[in-house]
Amino acid sequence: MPYPMQGLPRQVSIYEVGPRDGLQNESAVVPVEVKAEFIERLADAGHKIIEATSFVHPTWVPQLADADELLARLRRKSGVRYPVLVPNERGLGRALDRGVDEIAIFASATETFAAKNLNRGLESQFDMFEPVVARALESGVRVRAYVSMCFGDPWEGPTPVSQVVQVGERLLGLGCYQLSLGDTIGVGTPGHVTALIEAFRSPERLAVHFHDTYGQALGNTLAALQAGVTTIDASTGGIGGCPYAESATGNLATEDLVWMLRGLGIETGLDLGKLVSTSVWLAELLGRPSPSRVVQALSKG
Numbered sequence: 001m002p003y004p005m006q007g008l009p010r011q012v013s014i015y016e017v018g019p020r021d022g023l024q025n026e027s028a029v030v031p032v033e034v035k036a037e038f039i040e041r042l043a044d045a046g047h048k049i050i051e052a053t054s055f056v057h058p059t060w061v062p063q064l065a066d067a068d069e070l071l072a073r074l075r076r077k078s079g080v081r082y083p084v085l086v087p088n089e090r091g092l093g094r095a096l097d098r099g100v101d102e103i104a105i106f107a108s109a110t111e112t113f114a115a116k117n118l119n120r121g122l123e124s125q126f127d128m129f130e131p132v133v134a135r136a137l138e139s140g141v142r143v144r145a146y147v148s149m150c151f152g153d154p155w156e157g158p159t160p161v162s163q164v165v166q167v168g169e170r171l172l173g174l175g176c177y178q179l180s181l182g183d184t185i186g187v188g189t190p191g192h193v194t195a196l197i198e199a200f201r202s203p204e205r206l207a208v209h210f211h212d213t214y215g216q217a218l219g220n221t222l223a224a225l226q227a228g229v230t231t232i233d234a235s236t237g238g239i240g241g242c243p244y245a246e247s248a249t250g251n252l253a254t255e256d257l258v259w260m261l262r263g264l265g266i267e268t269g270l271d272l273g274k275l276v277s278t279s280v281w282l283a284e285l286l287g288r289p290s291p292s293r294v295v296q297a298l299s300k301g
């Protein structure tokens with residue numbers, strides 16, 4: 001029996017990042033056929049948007065070096081979108097060759113993370129992204145943008161709200177349909193989330209992307225929903241992290257999110273049982289239990 005709260009949306013889109021954000025950070029090499037099965041199981045559980053992989057430099061993220069092969073073998077389900085991460089024109093070319101129709105670029109709100117993750121500066125990252133967005137849009141490809149380190153950065157400390165807004169509005173101005181606010185190292189708290197969202201011109205074009213390092217992801221999600229955001233990034237099983245920010249741990253687990261939304265009476269279209277059994281299956285293959293509290297609770301036998 002749901003217990004709704006006032007001021008929340010009736011429907012929420014979950015943007016699933018497990019196959020990309022989750023698997024980019026695994027020390028074990030996950031075979032391409034396991035990745036394909038993972039994505040197919042997520043679609044079967046009702047996911048409508050699954051970020052499938054990254055067309056980044058293969059030596060920077062060897063875990064996803066099989067992106068071309070993965071897309072070649074993936075059995076797509078109709079009505080499901082399979083965006084991929086793309087940093088530059090080389091990555092876009094590879095994605096277009098695979099028939100991709102939706103990409104996500106990923107900028108940094110801080111100078112240090114731009115250097116570590118992109119080998120660029122806060123300003124020069126735009127020299128890389130601008131031609132990617134222009135060419136993608138010309139080719140009829142939808143573009144989402146991330147901005148990372150929105151709340152704090154391991155090297156620079158707390159990130160000023162104005163700095164995030166400056167980078168984020170500029171990305172939206174390029175023609176990206178949505179901006180996902182990344183708490184890469186999970187340090188944000190709910191009041192900070194509200195302040196950041198309110199500092200943007202259009203909350204309806206925002207999504208949130210919380211890593212759960214400090215256990216704040218669900219509380220932060222509720223704050224984001226109250227501030228008008230209706231797209232939440234999550235990773236089935238709570239896997240995730242960023243190889244270029246050691247303090248980044250797993251993403252908000254999709255199962256934990258679905259549990260909370262279901263309790264609030266908010267529709268997601270996802271089958272929680274199928275998500276949990278997918279996470280248990282993947283955890284066995286990865287050789288460690290899922291960090292999701294809901295997966296742990298529901299899989300106790």
Ligand code: HMG
Pocket residue numbers: 021024054055056057058060061087088090091092094106117118119146147148149181182183184209211241242243244
């Ligand atoms: P770079 O070394 O500056 O690249 O890396 P470059 O432009 O100087 O090119 C060097 C060589 O690499 C060239 O080859 C390029 O063709 C090749 P050469 O001409 O010398 O033979 N190259 C490529 N090859 C294949 N695919 C490509 C590609 N690009 C260049 N795409 C670059 C710059 C951006 C490529 C590199 O820094 C990179 O790949 N970074 C990605 C790091 C990454 O994936 N991090 C994790 C994702 S971000 C994240 O997780 C955060 C997020 O979840 C949100 C949050 O949590 O906050 C999204």
Ligand code: MG
Pocket residue numbers: 021182184209211240241242
């Ligand atoms: Mg992330």
